[in-house]
Amino acid sequence: MPQKKASVAAVLSALSLGLGQIYNRQFVKGILFLAFEIVAVTYFSTRLGHAMWGLVTLGDTPRQPGVAKYDHSIFLMIEGLITLIFLVLCLIAYVMNIRDAYLTGKRWEQGKKANNFRESLQYISSKKFAEVFLILPSVGILFLTIMPIVFGMMIAFTNYSSPDHIPPAKLVDWVGFDTFKQLLTLKSWSHTFYGVLIWTIVWAILSTVTTYFGGFLVAMIIQQKEIRLKGMWRTILIIPYAIPQLISLLVMRNLFNGQFGPINQYLMALGFDRIPWLSDPMWARATVIITNMWVGIPVSMILIMGVLTSIPRDLYEAAEVDGASILQRFRIITLPMVLFSTAPILITQFAGNINNFNAIYLLTSGSPVVGDYQYAGATDLLVTWLYKLTLSQERFNMASTLGLIIFILIAGFSLWNYSRTRSFKEEDMIQ
Amino acid sequence: MIGRRMGRNIRVVSSYIFLIVASILSLYPALWVFFASLRPGKSLYSRDFVPKKFTLDHYHELFTSKSFLFGHWYMNTLRIAVFSMIFATALVLLTGYALSRFRFKGRKTYLSVILILSMFPGFLSMIALYILLKQLNLLDSSYALILVYSFGAPLMGTFIAKGFFDTVPRSLDEAARIDGASNMKVFTRIMLPLSKPMLTYVALTQFVGPWIDYIFASFVLRSRDKWTVAVGLYDQVFSNQNQNFTVFAAASVLIAVPITLLFMYLQRFLVEGLTAGASKG
Numbered sequence: 001m002p003q004k005k006a007s008v009a010a011v012l013s014a015l016s017l018g019l020g021q022i023y024n025r026q027f028v029k030g031i032l033f034l035a036f037e038i039v040a041v042t043y044f045s046t047r048l049g050h051a052m053w054g055l056v057t058l059g060d061t062p063r064q065p066g067v068a069k070y071d072h073s074i075f076l077m078i079e080g081l082i083t084l085i086f087l088v089l090c091l092i093a094y095v096m097n098i099r100d101a102y103l104t105g106k107r108w109e110q111g112k113k114a115n116n117f118r119e120s121l122q123y124i125s126s127k128k129f130a131e132v133f134l135i136l137p138s139v140g141i142l143f144l145t146i147m148p149i150v151f152g153m154m155i156a157f158t159n160y161s162s163p164d165h166i167p168p169a170k171l172v173d174w175v176g177f178d179t180f181k182q183l184l185t186l187k188s189w190s191h192t193f194y195g196v197l198i199w200t201i202v203w204a205i206l207s208t209v210t211t212y213f214g215g216f217l218v219a220m221i222i223q224q225k226e227i228r229l230k231g232m233w234r235t236i237l238i239i240p241y242a243i244p245q246l247i248s249l250l251v252m253r254n255l256f257n258g259q260f261g262p263i264n265q266y267l268m269a270l271g272f273d274r275i276p277w278l279s280d281p282m283w284a285r286a287t288v289i290i291t292n293m294w295v296g297i298p299v300s301m302i303l304i305m306g307v308l309t310s311i312p313r314d315l316y317e318a319a320e321v322d323g324a325s326i327l328q329r330f331r332i333i334t335l336p337m338v339l340f341s342t343a344p345i346l347i348t349q350f351a352g353n354i355n356n357f358n359a360i361y362l363l364t365s366g367s368p369v370v371g372d373y374q375y376a377g378a379t380d381l382l383v384t385w386l387y388k389l390t391l392s393q394e395r396f397n398m399a400s401t402l403g404l405i406i407f408i409l410i411a412g413f414s415l416w417n418y419s420r421t422r423s424f425k426e427e428d429m430i431q
Numbered sequence: 432m433i434g435r436r437m438g439r440n441i442r443v444v445s446s447y448i449f450l451i452v453a454s455i456l457s458l459y460p461a462l463w464v465f466f467a468s469l470r471p472g473k474s475l476y477s478r479d480f481v482p483k484k485f486t487l488d489h490y491h492e493l494f495t496s497k498s499f500l501f502g503h504w505y506m507n508t509l510r511i512a513v514f515s516m517i518f519a520t521a522l523v524l525l526t527g528y529a530l531s532r533f534r535f536k537g538r539k540t541y542l543s544v545i546l547i548l549s550m551f552p553g554f555l556s557m558i559a560l561y562i563l564l565k566q567l568n569l570l571d572s573s574y575a576l577i578l579v580y581s582f583g584a585p586l587m588g589t590f591i592a593k594g595f596f597d598t599v600p601r602s603l604d605e606a607a608r609i610d611g612a613s614n615m616k617v618f619t620r621i622m623l624p625l626s627k628p629m630l631t632y633v634a635l636t637q638f639v640g641p642w643i644d645y646i647f648a649s650f651v652l653r654s655r656d657k658w659t660v661a662v663g664l665y666d667q668v669f670s671n672q673n674q675n676f677t678v679f680a681a682a683s684v685l686i687a688v689p690i691t692l693l694f695m696y697l698q699r700f701l702v703e704g705l706t707a708g709a710s711k712g
Binding site (some may be wrong): 006007074075078082125128129133134136137140141143146147148149151153220224226227233237241243244245246247248251252253256262294302303305308310341342344345352355357358407410411414415 | 445453454458460480532533560562583591597613646664665685687690691
């Protein structure tokens with residue numbers, strides 16, 4: 001009955017992975033699928049029940065002296081999560097296996113032969129190159145980024161915090177939205193939260209704009225055809241970038257030192273007063289932005305120079321023949337081309353600056369301290385506050401809640417903005 | 432005609448003045464810390480920019496000190512940096528290539544997911560990563576760092592790579608495909624040679640990462656002899672018993688030197704006029 005091959009293969013594959021493939025005479029593929037199924041079933045039969053129990057209850061016996069067996073709520077949570085991810089992956093594989101059996105069966109019905117194993121491999125390497133290759137980064141991202149993020153989000157809905165809920169001596173419980181309510185409405189927390197949030201946004205805008213256009217300006221100046229020794233200028237101006245940030249920022253911390261730092265020494269030698277670079281809230285905020293320009297402009301410069309070199313020369317030649325001035329050439333050719341190539345990077349930089357831990361923490365550690373803030377200072381960003389809450393205060397649930405809010409803010413902004421930029425909508429137009 | 436030439440001269444002269452001022456500002460902190468590393472004594476502060484007497488004692492102390500295992504940390508960091516640079520660059524470039532040149536179902540979703548994830552405060556994922564590495568028995572090992580740095584790279588670098596590949600004319604690889612080149616061959620023979628500036632950028636970012644990453648390295652590397660320079664240096668600066676600025680300066684110079692040298696070498700590839708001739712011939 002050749003007409004029914006597709007449905008039969010699909011049903012066989014639904015019964016057990018690989019059966020449909022073997023029925024379609026794809027033996028190697030079928031056996032591989034079967035082997036995969038055996039491994040998966042063994043894995044889940046021993047783990048799935050305990051994992052689900054752990055995830056729902058987060059354990060029921062805290063560690064007590066003299067008792068060997070105890071539940072560590074956080075470990076139970078992460079084990080449960082990993083098992084769940086595997087389960088979802090296997091379900092996807094299961095559905096794709098049925099679909100594959102069905103489609104190959106269809107080919108038989110149309111009187112075509114099914115691909116043998118070698119042909120399947122060839123088909124994959126020529127037609128499915130991108131999909132197959134992307135599996136590698138995807139697995140990495142899934143387990144080293146997505147899984148930890150989901151875990152972090154789950155923490156936000158528990159009471160995992162010092163001093164009363166730190167395992168293994170104590171258990172952790174699900175508490176729903178309690179932590180969010182505390183952060184947004186409890187006066188002591190919300191005052192700090194809104195204060196730090198506003199400074200974070202101001203910082204992100206100013207630092208992105210200053211470094212991007214600073215770098216653009218420097219790149220344009222070096223790239224002029226009258227400028228000699230281009231390589232030398234570029235090399236010198238790249239040096240702030242070549243020096244590891246950890247070091248340059250710790251050095252800057254000393255340069256800007258209010259009492260003995262060389263910058264204030266020079267100011268005094270010139271007859272000015274000392275400036276409280278790092279100890280006055282407003283000056284400290286100005287200092288982090290200036291320092292960030294020093295660190296960030298070279299990156300934008302390299303990036304934009306890279307784009308400038310990839311703009312076809314004949315565009316400029318044609319414009320020059322038509323009598324376009326330097327400004328016109330910049331406005332019509334350079335600016336759109338550079339913005340086109342760097343728009344996504346600009347947005348990523350903005351988002352990166354919202355989370356720019358190093359620039360703040362290494363330079364000021366978030367200081368100077370503000371009296372009525374909860375564990376935060378005048379230059380603290382949300383992310384450095386989060387760090388302090390985690391490491392020194394062990395308020396994991398509060399930190400996770402904060403992280404989740406940061407994420408929602410940034411992701412919302414970026415998606416809205418990104419979908420509006422030309423490079424996403426019309427990416428196939430400049431070719 | 433004369434007015435135009437005047438305008439040009441003013442533009443060129445002011446450009447040079449700008450470049451000179453910018454150069455002084457760029458070099459000043461580096462020179463300051465360099466001279467500090469050669470200054471006798473331990474003090475943070477000095478009257479003179481260039482010290483009156485020079486000494487190499489602080490460099491000597493770095494490698495002989497019992498508590499400051501600088502040589503050890505240096506090699507650890509170098510190893511981690513080299514391996515994660517190689518793996519990360521390969522991953523980033525291929526991911527960028529796949530997303531720039533191929534059209535498949537779910538491609539836009541993939542791009543959006545990468546974009547969103549790159550905005551998540553990485554610190555939040557560290558508690559989970561810590562527990563995961565603990566279960567895989569990778570805690571206190573440089574493999575863990577290489578693994579995490581390499582697979583973290585596509586999140587940050589993919590858009591840069593993809594954006595750059597997008598500007599390489601498609602006629603080039605279409606021509607190669609007509610001549611029978613495979614997908615991998617198009618990548619190694621056409622995309623890679625044309626993307627040296629971007630490759631430089633991506634590779635450098637990855638190489639620099641391990642030298643400056645304090646937070647994650649200090650999370651993973653527990654025992655003193657496994658530390659990277661960043662962890663050791665931070666410990667040196669912020670532990671109260673060890674206030675010794677000139678030794679810190681010497682360590683800083685030694686950390687900055689390989690990265691700066693590497694950069695100078697890679698400079699050559701930031702060639703101008705990348706596609707100027709490529710698509711014409």
